[in-house]
Amino acid sequence: MRQYENYQDLISAFKSACNLLNLDHTSQLHQDIIAIFHHLTNPNLRIAVFGPFNHGKSTLLNAILGNRTLPIDLIPTTGAAITIKYGADVHTRIIFIDGTEIYRSGTEILQQFAVLDGDRQMRKDVASVEIFCPHPLLATGVEFVDLPGTNDREAQDNLVKEQLLGADIVIQLLDARKLMTLGERENLRDWLLDRGITTVIFVANFINLLEPHDQLQVQNRLRFVAESFRAELPTGFSNLYRVDALPALRARLKGDVAAATSSGLVAFEAALQNIVTILQQNRQDVRLPRVQAIASQIQLLLKAKIDPILNEIQAFNHKQKAKIEIKQKAQNLIQTGFTSSVSELRDWLALPNLLNKYQPEATVALAENNFKTWQTDVFKKDLMQLQLAVVKWLYQAYDFFQGERPEDLLIPLPQAPQITLPPKLSNIHDLSEPGAIAMGGGIGWLLAGPVGAAVVGSISYLLNKNLQNSEEKINQESYDQQVAKICITATKEYFTSFSNQGLSILNEYVEKAEKVIHFEISQEPLEITQRRENLQQLQNSFNQLLRELEKAKIPANYPPEQVTQKYTYSQTKTSPPKEQNSRDKSTAANNPSSSSPPLKPEELTAKFRNWELDEEIAQMKAQMHSPGASTQQQTPPNNQAQNPLKTIVDKDKIAHAYSILGLQPGVSFAEVKQAYKILVKKWHPDLFINQPQMQQQAQEKMRLINEAYRILSTKKDEV
Numbered sequence: 001m002r003q004y005e006n007y008q009d010l011i012s013a014f015k016s017a018c019n020l021l022n023l024d025h026t027s028q029l030h031q032d033i034i035a036i037f038h039h040l041t042n043p044n045l046r047i048a049v050f051g052p053f054n055h056g057k058s059t060l061l062n063a064i065l066g067n068r069t070l071p072i073d074l075i076p077t078t079g080a081a082i083t084i085k086y087g088a089d090v091h092t093r094i095i096f097i098d099g100t101e102i103y104r105s106g107t108e109i110l111q112q113f114a115v116l117d118g119d120r121q122m123r124k125d126v127a128s129v130e131i132f133c134p135h136p137l138l139a140t141g142v143e144f145v146d147l148p149g150t151n152d153r154e155a156q157d158n159l160v161k162e163q164l165l166g167a168d169i170v171i172q173l174l175d176a177r178k179l180m181t182l183g184e185r186e187n188l189r190d191w192l193l194d195r196g197i198t199t200v201i202f203v204a205n206f207i208n209l210l211e212p213h214d215q216l217q218v219q220n221r222l223r224f225v226a227e228s229f230r231a232e233l234p235t236g237f238s239n240l241y242r243v244d245a246l247p248a249l250r251a252r253l254k255g256d257v258a259a260a261t262s263s264g265l266v267a268f269e270a271a272l273q274n275i276v277t278i279l280q281q282n283r284q285d286v287r288l289p290r291v292q293a294i295a296s297q298i299q300l301l302l303k304a305k306i307d308p309i310l311n312e313i314q315a316f317n318h319k320q321k322a323k324i325e326i327k328q329k330a331q332n333l334i335q336t337g338f339t340s341s342v343s344e345l346r347d348w349l350a351l352p353n354l355l356n357k358y359q360p361e362a363t364v365a366l367a368e369n370n371f372k373t374w375q376t377d378v379f380k381k382d383l384m385q386l387q388l389a390v391v392k393w394l395y396q397a398y399d400f401f402q403g404e405r406p407e408d409l410l411i412p413l414p415q416a417p418q419i420t421l422p423p424k425l426s427n428i429h430d431l432s433e434p435g436a437i438a439m440g441g442g443i444g445w446l447l448a449g450p451v452g453a454a455v456v457g458s459i460s461y462l463l464n465k466n467l468q469n470s471e472e473k474i475n476q477e478s479y480d481q482q483v484a485k486i487c488i489t490a491t492k493e494y495f496t497s498f499s500n501q502g503l504s505i506l507n508e509y510v511e512k513a514e515k516v517i518h519f520e521i522s523q524e525p526l527e528i529t530q531r532r533e534n535l536q537q538l539q540n541s542f543n544q545l546l547r548e549l550e551k552a553k554i555p556a557n558y559p560p561e562q563v564t565q566k567y568t569y570s571q572t573k574t575s576p577p578k579e580q581n582s583r584d585k586s587t588a589a590n591n592p593s594s595s596s597p598p599l600k601p602e603e604l605t606a607k608f609r610n611w612e613l614d615e616e617i618a619q620m621k622a623q624m625h626s627p628g629a630s631t632q633q634q635t636p637p638n639n640q641a642q643n644p645l646k647t648i649v650d651k652d653k654i655a656h657a658y659s660i661l662g663l664q665p666g667v668s669f670a671e672v673k674q675a676y677k678i679l680v681k682k683w684h685p686d687l688f689i690n691q692p693q694m695q696q697q698a699q700e701k702m703r704l705i706n707e708a709y710r711i712l713s714t715k716k717d718e719v
Contacts, residue, residue, distance in 0.1 A: 007040045010291070010548040017298045017541045021305070029301075031162045032195070032294055039166035039287055044085070044143045045280050047272075048167035050160065052184065053149030055173045056205045056245040061146050063248040063265055065135055070110070070146055080114045080129045081163045084144040087132025095128045107131055142276055150187060161191050165294075168279060168286045169272075170200045176207040176218050176242075180225055188229070196293035198232040199279070199286050201239050203268065208244040217692060221685070234278040241268040284552075292554045295545060302542045309535045316528055327519045330400050335517050338393035342510055345386045349411075349506065351499040355492065362491045363459050367483070371416045380413060387411065390509075394516045401519040409509050411502040417490035422482050458484035657708035669712070676709045 014033055023030040039046070049057040058070040061084070070082065094102040094113045102109070114129045138144075147163055148156040164170060170192065174180065180188075192200060204222050207215055219242070226240035233239055243264040251259030260266050279286055347353060358379060365374035387409045394406035458481045549555075658665045661675045683702050688695035 010552060011037050011040065013541070013545040013548045014294075014298065017302060017545055020538055020541050021298070021301050028158070028161065029294070029297055031158070032165050033298075035162050035165040036291055036294055039290065042166065044141050045168045045276060045283060046143050046145060046166060047169045047171065047276075048145040048147055048163055049171045049173060050147055050164060051150065051173035052175075052181075055149070055175050057149070057173050058146055059245040059249055060171075060173060060203065060205065060243060061144055063243070063245055063252050063260075063263075064137075064144075064269060065133060066252045067133075068249075068253075070107070070131075080123070080126055080148065081159055082110070082114055082129045082131060082146040084131045084133065084138065084146065086135065086138035086143075088134055090131070090133045093130045093132070094126060095130070096125050097127050098125075137273060137276070140276070141280065150183070164191055164197060165195055165290055167197070168199060168283060169275065170197055172200055172202050173245075174202055174204045174222070174225075176204045176210060176222070179204075179218070179221055193230075194293065196289040196291075198230060198289070200229065200231050201233070201241065201272070201275075202226050202229070204240070204242050205245045207242055208247060208263075214692065217695075234275055237271055237275055241271065243268050288552055288554050291552070292549070295549055295554065298545065299542065302538055302545075306535065306538045306542065309531050309538070313528065313531060313535060316524070320524070324521060327401065331397075331517060331519060334393050334397045334400070338390065338397075338513060338517060341386075341389040341393060342506065345390055346503065346506060348382075348386055349499050349502040351496055354495040354499055359488070359491050359495060360460070360463055362494070363463070363484075363487045364456055366417055366419070366491055367456060367459060367487045375413060375416065383411060383413070394513055397517045401516075403519060404515045406516045407509075407512065409506070411498075411505050414494055414497045414501075417487075417494050419486050419490050421486070422479075456484075459487060462488060653711055657711040660704050660708040661712070672709070672712045676705065679705050 014036070018030065018033060023033075049061055051057055062068050062070050065084070070084075089105070090107060091103060091105050092107050092109050094104075094109065096102075102113075110129065110131075113123060113126055145163055145167060147160045150157055150160055172188070172192075174184075192198070202222070202225070204218075207218060210218060222240055222242075226238070229239065231239035241264060245263075248260055248263035248265035251257075251263055252265070257266075361374060361378065362371065365371045391406065391409050397403070398406055458478070462481065462484050655665055658667075661672060661679065663671060663675055680702070683698045683705065685695050685698045685702060688698050
C-alpha cells in the first residue's frame with residue numbers, strides 16, 4: 001500500500017499552526033484537527049455508520065457481524081461512538097476520561113456505559129468504547145464505528161461530526177419512508193461534503209415496510225438522490241444499496257441465506273468487501289482530501305493573523321525609511337555646509353591671507369598705539385562671524401539628530417604685540433629727527449606730528465615692497481624706517497602665532513564634529529520587534545504547512561505562483577486567495593474560531609435552502625442530461641462565430657423558459673433566480689412524500705423548471 005511517509009511532519013505543521021492560532025480546545029476546528037491526527041495514524045480502514053436516530057444503524061451492523069453484538073433493545077440506543085475491531089473472542093473495553101479502563105467478556109457492559117440514559121444524555125465520563133470480535137472482514141484491517149443518532153442533542157451531533165472526519169468510508173443510512181429530510185440534507189453538506197468526505201455509501205432501510213406499488217417509486221427517488229451526490233468510490237461500484245436491516249439480522253441469526261439475500265444484505269456485503277480491498281491499497285487518496293479541507297481553514301486563519309501584522313510592520317517600515325531618507329539628506333546638507341564653513345575659516349586662518357588682509361591695518365594700529373581697539377573692533381569681529389558660521393551647522397545637526405551635543409569653537413587671540421624702540425643716535429637737539437621724541441615719551445609721542453606721518457609712510461612703503469623680508473642691505477636707515485620694521489615684525493609674529501594655534505584648534509574641532517554630524521538609526525520599539533517575531537513565526541508556520549501539503553500532493557487553495565513563493569509576506573505581499581466555492585463561505589460561517597457570529601436557527605434554515613437551490617439543484621440538473629448540454633460543453637469558450645442561442649429555435653426555447661418561470665422576456669437574471677427559488681420551494685418532490693400522484697406531478701414540474709433555469713442560465717453566461 002502506497003503511503004505518505006511524512007505524516008508526522010504534516011501533523012507537526014498542523015500542531016505548530018494550532019499553537020500560534022491559540023485555538024479553543026472546545027472549538028469544532030480544533031476537534032477536527034485532533035480527529036485528523038488520529039485518522040492519519042490509524043493503520044486500520046475505518047467504516048462509520050451515520051444517520052438520524054431510529055434508522056437502524058446498530059441493527060445493520062449486527063446483521064453484518066452476524067450476531068447481536070450491539071445493543072438494539074432501547075430506543076434510542078447508542079450513546080457513544082462504539083468502535084468494533086478484530087479480536088480472537090468477543091470482549092469489550094471501556095476507556096474513561098481519566099484514563100482508567102474496564103475489560104469485560106461479551107458486550108453486556110454496553111448497556112451500562114454505551115447507551116443513553118433516561119434523559120437521553122450520553123455519559124460524560126466515557127472517552128471511548130471498543131468491541132473486539134472474530135469477524136473475517138475485521139481481520140483484514142477493517143474497523144466499524146457505530147455512531148449515535150443525529151438530530152437529537154448537540155453533544156451527540158458534535159461527537160458524530162468528530163468521528164466522521166476519521167472515517168475512510170461513511171455508510172449513511174436512509175429511512176425509505178421519509179427520504180432525505182431537511183436535517184439530513186444539511187448534515188450531508190456540512191458534515192460530509194464541506195469537509196472533504198466523499199467516500200459515502202447510501203443504504204436505504206425499511207423499504208420492506210412500504211406497499212409493493214410504492215417500493216418502485218421510492219427506489220427511483222433513492223436513485224435520484226444518490227446520483228445527485230458526487231460520491232468518490234472505486235469505478236464500477238454504486239453508492240446506493242437496499243438493505244432491510246431487521247429482516248437481514250433475523251436471517252443471519254437463523255442462517256437463512258435466501259432471506260439474507262432477499263433483504264439486500266448479501267449484495268451490500270459483497271460490494272463493501274470489494275470497495276474495502278481497493279481502498280486499502282491506496283488509503284492515502286481517501287484520507288488526504290480531508291486534510292485539505294482542514295488545512296484550508298487553518299491557512300485562512302493564519303492569513304487573517306498575518307495580514308494585520310504585516311500591514312502594521314509595512315507602515316512602520318515605510319515611516320522609518322522616510323525618516324532615514326530625510327535624516328540622510330539632512331546629514332548631507334549639514335555636512336556640505338559645515339565643510340564649506342570650515343574651508344572658509346581655514347583659508348582665513350592661513351598666514352599669507354592673514355598678513356595680506358590684516359597686517360597693514362594691524363601694524364598701523366600698533367604704531368598708533370590702537371592695536372587692542374583694532375583687535376576687538378575688526379579682527380575679533382571677523383573671527384567670531386567665521387566661528388559662528390562653523391558652529392551653527394553643528395547645532396542644526398544636534399537639533400535634528402539629537403545626538404552628541406556640540407562644543408563651541410573658541411580660537412583665542414594672542415596677546416597684543418609688545419615692542420621696544422631703538423635708541424636715537426643723532427643730535428638730540430635736532431627736532432627734525434624723530435628719535436628725540438621717542439626717547440622722551442615713547443611710541444605714542446613718536447608718531448605725533450610729522451614724525452608719525454613718516455613712520456606710517458615707512459610702514460606702507462616697506463610692506464608694499466616686502467623689504468622686511470628682503471635680504472637687501474640698507475647702509476643707512478632713517479629712524480622712522482627702523483620703527484616701522486619693528487612694528488611690522490611684531491604683527492607678523494602675532495599673526496603667525498594666531499594662525500598656527502587657530503588651525504590646530506580647528507582641526508581638532510573638525511574631528512569632534514564627526515560625532516555630531518552623524519545619526520544613529522533609532523532602535524525600533526519593543527512592540528514592533530515582538531510583532532516582527534510573531535509575523536515570522538506565522539509565516540514559517542504557513543509555509544511549513546504549505547510545504548507538507550505539497551509533499552503529500554494535496555492541492556492548496558492558492559494560485560500556483562503563490563505556492564511557488566511559499567506565501568512569503570516579507571518579500572511580496574500577495575492578495576488573499578479567492579474563496580473556491582460557496583462551501584468555503586458556509587464553513588467559515590460555522591467555524592467557531594471565525595469572527596462571524598453564530599447563525600440563528602432560522603438563519604441556518606435559510607442558509608440550507610439557499611444551498612439547496614444554488615448547489616444541490618445544480619447537481620440534480622446535471623444528472624438529468626438535458627438536451628443541448630453536451631453541445632454546450634463542446635463549444636469553445638472563444639467561439640463567437642456560431643452562437644446557438646441566436647437561432648430561431650433557441651429563441652423560442654428562451655421565450656418558453658421565461659413562460660415556465662412566469663416571467664416576462666428580458667428580465668434580469670436576479671429575477672430569474674428569484675422566480676426559480678420560489679418555484680422550487682413550491683414544487684420540490686420531497687414536499688409530497690405521502691402523496692404519490694402529486695409527487696409524480698412535482699417531479700415532472702421540477703424537470704421543466706430545471707430545464708428552463710438551465711436555458712436562461714446559459715443565456716446569461718453567453719451574454
